[in-house]
Amino acid sequence: MVVTTVRLQEVTRSIEKHLLALEVFEDQRAFIAPIEQSLKLAASVDHFQVAILVDQVVVGYALYFTTLDRTGNIPQQLKDSAGRYTEVVRFLVDRHFQRRGIGTVALSMLVDHICATHGAVKIWMSYCKGNTASGKLFRKVGFQQIDVQEEQEFVLVFET
Numbered sequence: 567m568v569v570t571t572v573r574l575q576e577v578t579r580s581i582e583k584h585l586l587a588l589e590v591f592e593d594q595r596a597f598i599a600p601i602e603q604s605l606k607l608a609a610s611v612d613h614f615q616v617a618i619l620v621d622q623v624v625v626g627y628a629l630y631f632t633t634l635d636r637t638g639n640i641p642q643q644l645k646d647s648a649g650r651y652t653e654v655v656r657f658l659v660d661r662h663f664q665r666r667g668i669g670t671v672a673l674s675m676l677v678d679h680i681c682a683t684h685g686a687v688k689i690w691m692s693y694c695k696g697n698t699a700s701g702k703l704f705r706k707v708g709f710q711q712i713d714v715q716e717e718q719e720f721v722l723v724f725e726t
């Protein structure tokens with residue numbers, strides 16, 4: 567199936583109840599925090615969230631964090647030359663809608679949105695070893711693995 571109608575939408579109260587109903591497969595639960603937690607985290611400073619919709623149906627969710635490194639503690643590889651540090655913290659597609667290309671389209675749109683809205687030129691994501699779908703998805707969209715050592719995770723960076 568070719569997906570052409572994906573869009574990102576601001577999370578409003580009415581969208582929130584649909585987000586709370588999103589599900590991942592049993593074996594994916596270890597890879598992503600419950601949506602309730604993400605919605606709470608989204609209220610924190612410098613966090614931003616979007617809903618992923620297909621034909622008016624809420625099918626997914628993304629949460630990202632973007633800030634300027636004021637401490638100087640963030641590894642150089644994860645921030646851009648202006649010191650902006652941007653991470654996609656959560657990204658999911660509901661299990662009923664997976665493997666239709668929605669994640670690929672939505673993540674590409676999210677990257678464009680973050681760059682256009684915040685002037686980010688470097689975005690990073692990580693995924694747990696064993697999360698094959700995420701590994702494929704992130705690479706397909708143009709993220710490249712970097713040599714930041716994390717015991718349980720791979721770290722990838724997208725640069726415009």
Ligand SMILES: CC(C)(COP(=O)(O)OP(=O)(O)OC[C@H]1O[C@@H](n2cnc3c(N)ncnc32)[C@H](O)[C@@H]1OP(=O)(O)O)[C@@H](O)C(=O)NCCC(=O)NCCS
Pocket residue numbers: 590594597598655656657658659660663664665666667668669670671692693697698699700702703706
């Ligand atoms: C990762 C995720 C967002 C992918 O969404 P999706 O809409 O299924 O992605 P797409 O259909 O665009 O597929 C992207 C690629 O991943 C592959 N893929 C998707 N699900 C897969 C699976 N379960 N096993 C193996 N490969 C998979 C697709 O085949 C495609 O690669 P290809 O074009 O080389 O064939 C979805 O699996 C998910 O929500 N997982 C649980 C949450 C999670 O782990 N999030 C990431 C960490 S925050």
